[in-house]
Amino acid sequence: MRAAVLRQGRLVIDEVAEPTPGEGEVLVAVKACGICGSDLHFVDHGADFLRLTSEANGGAPPAVDLSRDVRMGHEFSAEVIGSGPNTNGPAAGTIVTSMPILMRGGNRVSMSFSNTEAGAYGERMVLTNDVLVRAPAGCDVDSIALTEPLAVGLHAVNKSGITQGTTALIAGCGPVGLTLIACLKARGIGPVIASDFSAARRATAVAMGADLVVDPSTDDLFAAWRREGSRQPVMMFEAVGVPGLINQAMREMPRDGKIVVVGLCMQTDRFEPTYGVMKELTLQFVVTYSPQEFRDAMHLIADGTVDVAPMITGRVGLDSIAGAFADLAKPDVHTKILVKP
Incomplete structure (x- = not known):
C-alpha cells in the first residue's frame, strides 16, 4: 500500500x-x-x-x-x-x-x-x-x-479547573488555541478573549466561539481584558509555544492569576521568577488527554456541541x-x- x-x-x-x-x-x-x-x-x-x-x-x-x-x-x-x-x-x-x-x-x-x-x-x-x-x-x-486535537483542548480546560465567572485569555489561534476556545465556550466560560497575528485565524476564532479577538501587533490580550473582563478573575492559556511569552504573561498577569501552558516550545526559554512570587501566580503545563477525555471529545463533535x-x-x-x-x-x-x- x-x-x-x-x-x-x-x-x-x-x-x-x-x-x-x-x-x-x-x-x-x-x-x-x-x-x-x-x-x-x-x-x-x-x-x-x-x-x-x-x-x-x-x-x-x-x-x-x-x-x-x-x-x-x-x-x-x-x-x-x-x-x-x-x-x-x-x-x-x-x-x-x-x-x-x-x-x-x-x-x-x-x-x-x-x-x-x-x-x-x-x-x-x-x-x-x-x-x-x-x-x-x-x-x-x-x-x-x-477528535484528537479537540481532546487536547478538552484536557487543558479540565486540568485548568476554570469555572464560570472567569475570563479566559487565549494566546494563539492555531488548532490548539481554537480547540481551547471551543471547549471553554461549551463549558459556559466567558468572555473568551483570543489573540493572533493572523486575521484569518482571528476570524476562525470568532467562528469557534471567541467573544473578542485582538491583533497583538496593535493590541494586547491583557489590555483587552482590562477593557472587557477585568471585573472577573482571569486565566490565560498559552497556545503558541514561542520563547518570551510565558514571561510576558507573568509580568502582565494580576495577582493570584493562573497561566496554563499548552503550546510546545522547542527552544530554551526564560522567565523572571520574581513576577510569580510577588503575585503568587500559578504556572501549569499540560499535555495530551485521558481515554475518557478522548471519548468525550468525539461525542462533543458527534452531537454537535462543537463544530x-x-x-x-x-x-x-x-x-x-x-x-x-x-x-x-x-x-x-x-x-x-x-x-x-
Whole structure:
C-alpha cells in the first residue's frame, strides 16, 4: 500500500508492507488525517524533539530511530474493513477513531512517530479493538478526524479547573488555541478573549466561539481584558509555544492569576521568577488527554456541541502531503489541512 514516510528528514511517498491485524486488533482504511503541529515540529526538529522527550522521561532511550523510516499521522478517522483472529471488532463499514496507541502485551505502543507501526499518513493501518471509539452513523468523517486535537483542548480546560465567572485569555489561534476556545465556550466560560497575528485565524476564532479577538501587533490580550473582563478573575492559556511569552504573561498577569501552558516550545526559554512570587501566580503545563477525555471529545463533535468544520482549511491526497506541510507555515492561508489517502 502507499504511505507517507519521513526518510532522512524528508517526507516521501512509498510502497510499504500491508498491515496485518493480530488478535484483538482491527484493520481500517484511513478516511482523513489532520496534520498536527507536533508533526511539523518532528519533521523540522526531530532530533531535538526526541532528546527533550528522553530527558523528560528520565533518560529513557528514544523510541524512534531517525536513521530509519518513520511513520506518522495521529489525528484520524477510519473505516473498519476487517478484524484479526478471535476479535469481535465492529462491523465492516463502521467509522471509528482512536487514541494513537496500540496495546501490545499489556504495553502501550505509540503510533504518533514510529519505525514499525503504520500511522494514518497511509491508506490502511491496524488499531487495537479495545481502544476504538465508534462514531455514530452519519457523522462527518473529516470532523471526526479532529477528535484528537479537540481532546487536547478538552484536557487543558479540565486540568485548568476554570469555572464560570472567569475570563479566559487565549494566546494563539492555531488548532490548539481554537480547540481551547471551543471547549471553554461549551463549558459556559466567558468572555473568551483570543489573540493572533493572523486575521484569518482571528476570524476562525470568532467562528469557534471567541467573544473578542485582538491583533497583538496593535493590541494586547491583557489590555483587552482590562477593557472587557477585568471585573472577573482571569486565566490565560498559552497556545503558541514561542520563547518570551510565558514571561510576558507573568509580568502582565494580576495577582493570584493562573497561566496554563499548552503550546510546545522547542527552544530554551526564560522567565523572571520574581513576577510569580510577588503575585503568587500559578504556572501549569499540560499535555495530551485521558481515554475518557478522548471519548468525550468525539461525542462533543458527534452531537454537535462543537463544530470543528471552521478549522479545516484544506484537503490533500498523499501525493501532496509535503506541500501541505509547507503550506501550514502560512497562517493567513491555513489552519488545519486534512490528508485524504
